Amino acid sequence: MAKTKEPKLQEPSRPKPLAPFVGQPAVIDYFTRVGPNNLAQAYLFWGQRGVGKLTFAKMLAMTLHCERPRNFPLGFCGECGSCQRVLAGSSGDAIVISEEFIREADRLASKSIERKTDVMGIETSRRIITLMQMHSYEGGRMICIIPNFDFVTNDAVYNALLKELEEPNPGKLFLLTAERPDKVLPTIRSRTTSLRFDALSESEIADSLVAHHEVDGERARLLARKAQGSLGDAIAALDEVGDSLSQASRDWALACLRTPRAISTIPELPKDNARAEIVEVLRGARLAVRDVLMVALGTEDQVLDRESIRSYRTAAQALGSDAARRLIVALAAVNEAARIADETNIPPVNVLGWLQVQLRSI
Numbered sequence: 001m002a003k004t005k006e007p008k009l010q011e012p013s014r015p016k017p018l019a020p021f022v023g024q025p026a027v028i029d030y031f032t033r034v035g036p037n038n039l040a041q042a043y044l045f046w047g048q049r050g051v052g053k054l055t056f057a058k059m060l061a062m063t064l065h066c067e068r069p070r071n072f073p074l075g076f077c078g079e080c081g082s083c084q085r086v087l088a089g090s091s092g093d094a095i096v097i098s099e100e101f102i103r104e105a106d107r108l109a110s111k112s113i114e115r116k117t118d119v120m121g122i123e124t125s126r127r128i129i130t131l132m133q134m135h136s137y138e139g140g141r142m143i144c145i146i147p148n149f150d151f152v153t154n155d156a157v158y159n160a161l162l163k164e165l166e167e168p169n170p171g172k173l174f175l176l177t178a179e180r181p182d183k184v185l186p187t188i189r190s191r192t193t194s195l196r197f198d199a200l201s202e203s204e205i206a207d208s209l210v211a212h213h214e215v216d217g218e219r220a221r222l223l224a225r226k227a228q229g230s231l232g233d234a235i236a237a238l239d240e241v242g243d244s245l246s247q248a249s250r251d252w253a254l255a256c257l258r259t260p261r262a263i264s265t266i267p268e269l270p271k272d273n274a275r276a277e278i279v280e281v282l283r284g285a286r287l288a289v290r291d292v293l294m295v296a297l298g299t300e301d302q303v304l305d306r307e308s309i310r311s312y313r314t315a316a317q318a319l320g321s322d323a324a325r326r327l328i329v330a331l332a333a334v335n336e337a338a339r340i341a342d343e344t345n346i347p348p349v350n351v352l353g354w355l356q357v358q359l360r361s362i
Contacts, residue, residue: 050232198227
């Protein structure tokens with residue numbers, strides 16, 4: 001009787017490794033000097049987006065839990081069980097606050113209303129406190145990573161976490177990230193050790209794109225210049241979908257400048273994430289206005305988005321001999337729109353409508 005072949009067991013897929021960490025020598029030097037046994041209770045990593053704050057926090061957590069670390073703070077092996085659990089998101093000792101975590105916290109609290117934002121609320125903070133009071137599975141310390149802490153606006157969240165942050169406990173470590181540390185409540189900031197993450201150099205960004213994203217040298221240099229210090233933005237620009245809103249924002253701003261009598265279509269913002277996406281729109285508009293100003297001033301070598309230089313020249317010519325002064329006014333309007341979006345509850349679409357009027361009126 002012929003033997004039947006047993007089905008071949010499919011090997012489980014390995015977790016995706018973390019993106020390489022780039023730059024930030026001052027941060028690495030600080031943790032090298034402090035060492036793993038003299039860490040503060042909580043850290044606030046701050047700096048512009050896309051410079052490695054969250055990546056560093058995850059790598060630091062992996063190194064602290066790694067069974068065979070090569071060095072500190074980024075010497076995790078990536079192969080041991082602890083490292084694999086962190087990469088897979090199944091570590092009980094490294095808690096990363098994500099949209100999924102926030103929604104799960106609401107579900108466990110029997111919240112039936114579906115959230116329209118991924119900003120953490122009181123149920124998330126209570127879930128964090130519960131988990132951080134547990135004993136470490138790996139035998140080390142419990143680590144909680146909270147990205148975008150400057151997005152938190154609920155005082156109840158601050159109050160719930162305040163006691164956890166102010167009571168020294170060698171078994172707990174909080175790693176918070178923020179773009180705007182001034183948006184974090186002073187009582188929270190005073191209980192953390194603040195570390196700045198600097199903008200990356202163009203060469204650091206370009207080298208990373210070439211080495212890890214298969215981008216040719218010339219393309220990498222163009223993307224690095226346009227990214228203005230953010231490796232995350234440069235990587236996003238590799239994806240046509242990821243870069244579409246930025247490009248639409250630049251095109252919209254240029255159209256307002258070139259043809260003010262025509263009403264250009266405002267970039268569409270998703271209803272469930274409009275306040276986050278308007279930051280991207282205004283950043284794209286600011287880049288376009290700034291680069292047109294460089295052209296008008298006769299300093300094209302200072303243009304960041306070299307791929308759009310023809311469009312910038314056309315816009316500068318359309319503004320006439322008074323282009324530089326008018327563009328300075330336009331840049332001030334973009335900055336004011338960013339302030340309004342950041343500090344008020346005015347709907348984002350209304351902010352963009354106001355900016356469109358300003359740009360068409362300069």
